Every structure is written in C-alpha cells, then in structure tokens.
Amino acid sequence: MIELSDITYGYDGSPLLNGISLDLSPGSFHFLTGPSGAGKTTLLKLCYLDLKPAKGTITVFGAPSEKLGRDAIAKLRRRVGVVHQDCGFLEHLSLRENVAMPLAAAGQDPTQHDAEIDELLAWVGLARRADALPAELSGGEKQRAALARALILSPDVVLADEPTGNVDWEMSLRLLTLLVELNRMGKAILIATHDLNLIRAAKAQVTARVLRLRRGQLDVAGVDL
Amino acid sequence: MNLSQSVLEFLSGDVNAKRIVPPSGFTARLTAFTAAAMAFLAVFALALSLATHRLAERWSGELAQSSTIRISAPLEQREAQTRAVLRILETTPGVATARALPPDEQRALLAPWFGADLPVETLPIPQLVEVVETAQGLDSEGLRLRLSAEAPGAVLDDHTRWRRPLVRAAERLNLLGLGALGLITLTMAAMITLAAGSALAANREVMRVLRLIGARDTFIARAFVRRFTLRALAGSAAGTVIAMACIWALPSVEQAGGFLTGLGFAGAGWLAPLLVPPVAAFVAFWATRFAALRALKDIP
Structure with a gap:
C-alpha cells in the first residue's frame, strides 16, 4: 500500500535517511525504533507525503508520489490514518468535532455518521469526554482521541508516531491492543516508538516486524517477536 | 446548479x-x-x-442646441439689421426659434460687470439674437455666408469655442x-x-x-x-x-x-x-x- 524505494532525505544538506526502502503491505505490522533524532518522524512524514524525498520513489496505493497533485495527495491521505506525536487538534473544536473533521474534509456530512463517531469514541474510552475541548484532555486522552480521528475514515494504513509517549504503561497497553485489533481487521500498522517494553508486550498479541533506524540506515531488528 | x-x-x-x-x-x-x-x-x-x-x-446638449448672433452695427442700422437677421433665421433650416434679446435681458447679462442701471439702448453695445436649434441642428457655415451677405454686422457664435473646454473638463x-x-x-x-x-x-x-x-x-x-x-x-x-x-x-x-x-x-x-x-x-x-x-x- 505504501512503498518507499531507495529514499534519501536530509536537512540543510546533511542526509538523515540514506537509501531507505520499506514496504507496508496489507495486514503488516511494523515497529520503527531508533534513538532520538534518528529520523523516525521524518520517515513517517515521507510515508504520508508531508515531505518529499531528495532521492528515491514513494508509491502510495499504486501511485508514484511525484505524479500526484495536491488534490490527489489529499484524497490518498484519507486512506492513511496518522496519529501525530503532538496530536494536532483544532483547539477551538470539541473532541467530537475534531474526530469528525476528516469526514467533513472528505466531503461527507458528519451528522450522517453520528453512530460511528459514538462507537469510535466509546472504543477508545472517550464517550464521556466527547464535548471537551482538546485543552481539557489529559495526554493519554489526547493520544486516544488522535487515534479515533485517524480511524474515522476507516483507513487502510495507520501510522502512529510515539502514540504512547504521553501515557502511562496501562494506557500504553490499551492503545497497543486497539492497534492490534485494527491490524487483525487487515490494516497495515506502522508505529514509531523508542519504547522497547511496548514492542515486547506486542509479542504476545501480534506478529510484528521491528525496524531499527540508525545512522540513516534501516535494519531489521527482529522478526516474529 | x-x-x-x-x-x-x-x-x-x-x-x-x-x-x-x-x-x-x-x-x-x-x-x-x-x-x-x-x-x-x-x-x-x-x-x-x-x-x-x-x-x-x-x-x-444645451450649448450644442443654441447659438447666438451678435449684431455690431451703428445705432441707426441696428434695428434694420436685426430684422434682416430674424428674416434670414425664419427661412433657415434647423432653426426652431429665434428672438432678439430685449434691453432688459441684455442689461441683466451685463449687470455683473457694469451694474443694473446701464443704459444699453444708448450705448454701442451689440444686439444679441438667441437662436434655438432643432434636433437636427443648423448649417453654421451656410448661415454665416448668408449673414455676411445680408447683415454685414452680424456674427454667428455657435458656442463651439466655449463648449469644448467645458465639456472636456466635465468629461475629465x-x-x-x-x-x-x-x-x-x-x-x-x-x-x-x-x-x-x-x-x-x-x-x-x-x-x-x-x-x-x-x-x-x-x-x-x-x-x-x-x-x-x-x-x-x-x-x-x-x-x-x-x-x-x-x-x-x-x-x-x-x-x-x-x-x-x-x-x-x-x-x-x-x-x-x-x-x-x-x-x-x-x-x-x-x-x-x-x-x-x-x-x-x-x-x-
């Protein structure tokens, strides 16, 4: 679904990623690890076309990225649910409105999807917080809300950038369970994290490939954890 | 839609x-x-x-459809030339009305410069004839030729000289x-x-x-x-x-x-x-x- 081939990317002339290749196929589950500043977030941004590579090819749902216009990129992003590290909510809208926003952006009427929104909020344990503003939510609630928003359009791929960065261990496990459930539904999952305990905890639930990003190179750190 | x-x-x-x-x-x-x-x-x-x-x-519009004939003749010829001019105008195509301005109106025109008591009848002031044209207008050049032949002291002023700068100013x-x-x-x-x-x-x-x-x-x-x-x-x-x-x-x-x-x-x-x-x-x-x-x- 998303394929990176021999990607090179850098900031201010110094390469951060060098010759990276990655294939996110349907039903795959990947962890992306590496030290801070290794380029995990950059690699995720390349996957959802927020950045353009200096070299190499990105193919999203069969379409080479260099041939995509802005409208086409917008449409493809509706098939990629992204949980951002900073969550990225519209602060003046309630949690419910934030979760529903991708529907509006896709030209759908959110009021026609009330049941789905309620179900999704209940699934991430935020049914009672639906009318709260983002500023009123805790770190863990924000992470779960970001996951709910990423899933509202039922995407084929879920990319999560440190989804457990602001939450306690219990909540981390709960979020992991949610992502595993999605994977069992056939979604491709890529989680960028430096939390090795989370990766170990996933072992009991899913077959995951662990990729390590170091010195601009991507290595397979372990298969079938 | x-x-x-x-x-x-x-x-x-x-x-x-x-x-x-x-x-x-x-x-x-x-x-x-x-x-x-x-x-x-x-x-x-x-x-x-x-x-x-x-x-x-x-x-x-107003200035284009009116003209003035100025008759500068000795006092004793002024009346005769005025009648001659009016006769010419009666037979000129494109003239709707024509009239000689009476002394009161001429005095009123000159009042801003010479005061209201000016004895215009006794002064060698030209007699003015107001001509109102029809929508088709008159042939100014033809009228000038007739006037020079039959009333040598009469001069036609079709206001072109005045009209152009005024209209130009308004247009600007x-x-x-x-x-x-x-x-x-x-x-x-x-x-x-x-x-x-x-x-x-x-x-x-x-x-x-x-x-x-x-x-x-x-x-x-x-x-x-x-x-x-x-x-x-x-x-x-x-x-x-x-x-x-x-x-x-x-x-x-x-x-x-x-x-x-x-x-x-x-x-x-x-x-x-x-x-x-x-x-x-x-x-x-x-x-x-x-x-x-x-x-x-x-x-x-």
Whole structure:
C-alpha cells in the first residue's frame, strides 16, 4: 500500500535517511525504533507525503508520489490514518468535532455518521469526554482521541508516531491492543516508538516486524517477536 | 446548479467548513471597517462620476442646441439689421426659434460687470439674437455666408469655442471619478488580502492539520473565503447606506445652486450605489481566495 524505494532525505544538506526502502503491505505490522533524532518522524512524514524525498520513489496505493497533485495527495491521505506525536487538534473544536473533521474534509456530512463517531469514541474510552475541548484532555486522552480521528475514515494504513509517549504503561497497553485489533481487521500498522517494553508486550498479541533506524540506515531488528 | 442556488449555498455555508476557522475578532473588525470605509468613498466617487457625466451631457446638449448672433452695427442700422437677421433665421433650416434679446435681458447679462442701471439702448453695445436649434441642428457655415451677405454686422457664435473646454473638463472629472472608483476597489482588495493574510498566518497550524487529515485546498480556502466575503458584504452595506444618507442630506441644486451641490444621484441613479456591496463582496471573495490558495501552497 505504501512503498518507499531507495529514499534519501536530509536537512540543510546533511542526509538523515540514506537509501531507505520499506514496504507496508496489507495486514503488516511494523515497529520503527531508533534513538532520538534518528529520523523516525521524518520517515513517517515521507510515508504520508508531508515531505518529499531528495532521492528515491514513494508509491502510495499504486501511485508514484511525484505524479500526484495536491488534490490527489489529499484524497490518498484519507486512506492513511496518522496519529501525530503532538496530536494536532483544532483547539477551538470539541473532541467530537475534531474526530469528525476528516469526514467533513472528505466531503461527507458528519451528522450522517453520528453512530460511528459514538462507537469510535466509546472504543477508545472517550464517550464521556466527547464535548471537551482538546485543552481539557489529559495526554493519554489526547493520544486516544488522535487515534479515533485517524480511524474515522476507516483507513487502510495507520501510522502512529510515539502514540504512547504521553501515557502511562496501562494506557500504553490499551492503545497497543486497539492497534492490534485494527491490524487483525487487515490494516497495515506502522508505529514509531523508542519504547522497547511496548514492542515486547506486542509479542504476545501480534506478529510484528521491528525496524531499527540508525545512522540513516534501516535494519531489521527482529522478526516474529 | 444555477447561479442563485450557488450564491444561496455559499451564503448559508457549509457548517463544517465555516467551523474550522477559529473566531478572530481583530481581523473581522478590520475587514468590516475597511469594507465600510471603502464603500463610503466608492459611493461618493460614484456620485461624482455620475454628476459630472450628467453635467457634461447637459452642457454639451444645451450649448450644442443654441447659438447666438451678435449684431455690431451703428445705432441707426441696428434695428434694420436685426430684422434682416430674424428674416434670414425664419427661412433657415434647423432653426426652431429665434428672438432678439430685449434691453432688459441684455442689461441683466451685463449687470455683473457694469451694474443694473446701464443704459444699453444708448450705448454701442451689440444686439444679441438667441437662436434655438432643432434636433437636427443648423448649417453654421451656410448661415454665416448668408449673414455676411445680408447683415454685414452680424456674427454667428455657435458656442463651439466655449463648449469644448467645458465639456472636456466635465468629461475629465467623470474619468477622475471612475479612476477613483477603480483605485478604491484595488485598495479594498489589497486591504482585504492583507487582513486575510494575517488571519491565514495566525491559522497556519489549523490549515496544516486539515491538509494532513485529507482536506483539499478548496475546502480549507472556502472557510476563509466565506468568512471574509460576508464580512466585506456587511461592512460595505453599512458604508453604502451611510454614504447614501449623507448624499441625500446634501442641499439640492434648486436650494443652493452651483456645481458642487449637484453632487448626488438622480432618478434611477440612486440604484447605482446598491452595486457597491456586491462588488465589495466579489472583490473580497477573490482577494481572500487568492491569499488562501497562495498560503496553502507552502503547506504540503
């Protein structure tokens, strides 16, 4: 679904990623690890076309990225649910409105999807917080809300950038369970994290490939954890 | 979908699109105030332009359809030459009426320079004959030839010498008014673009989030465009109403006389300022759309 081939990317002339290749196929589950500043977030941004590579090819749902216009990129992003590290909510809208926003952006009427929104909020344990503003939510609630928003359009791929960065261990496990459930539904999952305990905890639930990003190179750190 | 449906849909708005932009009091007030001020000035410029257009037409029309014959003859020949001139005019095609100005009217014409008691009958002052032409007009050159043959002291003045600079001045004032209107429109577009640019810069993160969740540029731009267009429409409507009230309150030509008091609208001309708010909204629509799409180009 998303394929990176021999990607090179850098900031201010110094390469951060060098010759990276990655294939996110349907039903795959990947962890992306590496030290801070290794380029995990950059690699995720390349996957959802927020950045353009200096070299190499990105193919999203069969379409080479260099041939995509802005409208086409917008449409493809509706098939990629992204949980951002900073969550990225519209602060003046309630949690419910934030979760529903991708529907509006896709030209759908959110009021026609009330049941789905309620179900999704209940699934991430935020049914009672639906009318709260983002500023009123805790770190863990924000992470779960970001996951709910990423899933509202039922995407084929879920990319999560440190989804457990602001939450306690219990909540981390709960979020992991949610992502595993999605994977069992056939979604491709890529989680960028430096939390090795989370990766170990996933072992009991899913077959995951662990990729390590170091010195601009991507290595397979372990298969079938 | 026809145009009226599109306009109604735009005004009623996509409730989801219009909610995505956070309320912004300062830019809202700035846009509405700018639109109101520019609409106020636009209505005055329009009034100036229409008034000068009317003036040019009136001067052109009135002076074009009248001529004056000046008879400079010795006192004892003046009456005979006047009768001769009037006879010629009776048989001249294109002459509607002709009359010799009586001494009272000639005295009134000279009063501003020589006072009201001037004995015009005893002074060697030319006799004036007023000629009103038909719509077809008369052949000035032919009439001049006949006058020189039958009344040598008579000189035809068809007002061309006076009319041209007057009409030219009025036409230039008219152009000036139209130029001012264009300048006001451009200034309003620039001010709204700046206000929209400020709002867009303040909401860059909102636009970025929307792009990342799959919103197209037009969806994001529409929210800003709708808000600024409606603000410009409301502000310009207020400015237009105030300007029309001010112009309505100006003294009329009959009351005060003179050119400046003729500044205003006449008849159907009062409908012209009603075009200002839709034009302001149109300008705001495109100015904001341009600014929004340009700002979005920087966001992947």
